[in-house]
Amino acid sequence: MSIWSYANPRKFLDTTAPWVPWLMWLSAAVLAVGLVWGFFFTPEAERFGSSVKIIYLHVPSALMAINAWLMMLVASLIWLIRRHHVSALAARAAAPVGMVMTLIALITGAIWGQPMWGTWWAWDPRLTSFLILFLFYLGYIALWTAIPDPDSAADLTSVLCLVGSVFAILSRYAVNFWNQGLHQGASLSLDKQENVADVFWVPLLVCMAGFVLLFLALVLLRTGTEIRARRIAALRARARRVEPVRA
Amino acid sequence: MMDLGKYAAEVISAWGISLAALAGLVWWSVRRDRKVRAELERTERDHG
Amino acid sequence: MRALLARDLRLAVRAGGGFGLGLAFFLIVVVLVPFGVGPETAILARIAPGILWVAALLAALLSLDRIFALDHEDGSLPLLATAPLPLEMLALAKALAHWITTGLPLVVAAPLLGVLLHLPGEAMPWLLVSLAIGTPALSLIGTFGAALTVGLRRGGLLLSLIVLPLYVPILIFGAEAARRGAEGLPAATPLMLLAGIGLGCAALLPFATAAALRVTLR
Numbered sequence: 001m002s003i004w005s006y007a008n009p010r011k012f013l014d015t016t017a018p019w020v021p022w023l024m025w026l027s028a029a030v031l032a033v034g035l036v037w038g039f040f041f042t043p044e045a046e047r048f049g050s051s052v053k054i055i056y057l058h059v060p061s062a063l064m065a066i067n068a069w070l071m072m073l074v075a076s077l078i079w080l081i082r083r084h085h086v087s088a089l090a091a092r093a094a095a096p097v098g099m100v101m102t103l104i105a106l107i108t109g110a111i112w113g114q115p116m117w118g119t120w121w122a123w124d125p126r127l128t129s130f131l132i133l134f135l136f137y138l139g140y141i142a143l144w145t146a147i148p149d150p151d152s153a154a155d156l157t158s159v160l161c162l163v164g165s166v167f168a169i170l171s172r173y174a175v176n177f178w179n180q181g182l183h184q185g186a187s188l189s190l191d192k193q194e195n196v197a198d199v200f201w202v203p204l205l206v207c208m209a210g211f212v213l214l215f216l217a218l219v220l221l222r223t224g225t226e227i228r229a230r231r232i233a234a235l236r237a238r239a240r241r242v243e244p245v246r247a
Numbered sequence: 248m249m250d251l252g253k254y255a256a257e258v259i260s261a262w263g264i265s266l267a268a269l270a271g272l273v274w275w276s277v278r279r280d281r282k283v284r285a286e287l288e289r290t291e292r293d294h295g
Numbered sequence: 296m297r298a299l300l301a302r303d304l305r306l307a308v309r310a311g312g313g314f315g316l317g318l319a320f321f322l323i324v325v326v327l328v329p330f331g332v333g334p335e336t337a338i339l340a341r342i343a344p345g346i347l348w349v350a351a352l353l354a355a356l357l358s359l360d361r362i363f364a365l366d367h368e369d370g371s372l373p374l375l376a377t378a379p380l381p382l383e384m385l386a387l388a389k390a391l392a393h394w395i396t397t398g399l400p401l402v403v404a405a406p407l408l409g410v411l412l413h414l415p416g417e418a419m420p421w422l423l424v425s426l427a428i429g430t431p432a433l434s435l436i437g438t439f440g441a442a443l444t445v446g447l448r449r450g451g452l453l454l455s456l457i458v459l460p461l462y463v464p465i466l467i468f469g470a471e472a473a474r475r476g477a478e479g480l481p482a483a484t485p486l487m488l489l490a491g492i493g494l495g496c497a498a499l500l501p502f503a504t505a506a507a508l509r510v511t512l513r
Contacts, residue, residue, distance in 0.1 A: 024273075039262070044252065051254040057265040100272045104265045111261040115254055135460040142456050146447050155510040156443050160457065163439065163503050167461045170492065174464035177488070178471060214269070218276055225280040228287045239294040 027213030034206030068098025093222030344473030398430030421476020
């Protein structure tokens, strides 16, 4: 069976609805394991002291902030090319989640930056890029809520998502060019894990898995909500057409 | 309570804010989903 | 396309709105800055390129919602869409008209306002060149944003929320070129990057703008 059969809203709902609570609890469990492990059972890092514990929230949320945008980009492309409503609604559902992730990454970064760099905020390339990403999320969500017609809203936000992605990448390089920062390099990419000692790395991986699961659960739940909201609007519109005058 | 040393305030506030934000996001999403579900049921009964 | 361009330019000049307003706004922002940061020559000279760039960007933003709004209100937008001219060319013509009525006057006025901010003389040509290269890209991006928000209530506010983040790379490279010029450093690299972004915008954004217009006109 092809994956596109899930583009049918009814089938999507029937398939995903039973999964959502399970995914929620699973992500809660994984997050609990990772966070408790990270908070209580990891040593302090030499240079960071106990502030290293912020990493268990900072890095996974930053990861999901970017992944959420990538998911929205893919979903927007699918909508523009194949016109599956579920795809457009999934992009809409993911945006607030991605925005909250970006916000968490920014706030934890600022709090962490205060003892490490001696300042809440530095115009460091990575921080600045995340701030710009946050603005992109704001604009995207605002455009969704501003357009009354759902299909036009899906089209226009998809176009914005595509153009925004290009400009987000441009901004990333522009910001790099503009200021070389304080931020440590990508010490946490999957292929370079030897940069982080295993005592931190393993619980961090668990936390990242928990964030991925939480993101999945939230997006599925919220996509379902959007599909139902769309159905309500359609039913009401039909009722208005059938009985134009209602006492 | 374990000893967090001199970074206690930073660690606890960062964790507090992040967990509150995540909990708020989940709560908001679940509540909106329940509302929309109930609304859909009502609408389907009225117009369906 | 030429006829459309001439029509837009005539409208902009005659309706009085867009043409002088952006320029006046540019002037006011630049005049306000010394009140905010104090009159010391050294500080003003140092921040002048950045201030001029940010002010130019805001001034360009100010007249964006007029690009399609007038045509949308009087119903000529659907007519333009059914004309033999492809929508992509319409988007390009609109952006060009916006640039001629707002971007070009800003470029011309920038040296005068630079004097007000004690911008060093050797920085002047760099500022001019960077603005001349960068402002067309601002108009192109703005036209895209305007096409996304045609006919929406509170479209203007939404427009700035959407367009301003897109302006970031242009602002960075443009102000960087002007700053390097002011400090006597080689400024060719940011200028080339700026020109690259501008050309990329000119080549690709009209398609996005046209796609957005097609959705709005559906």
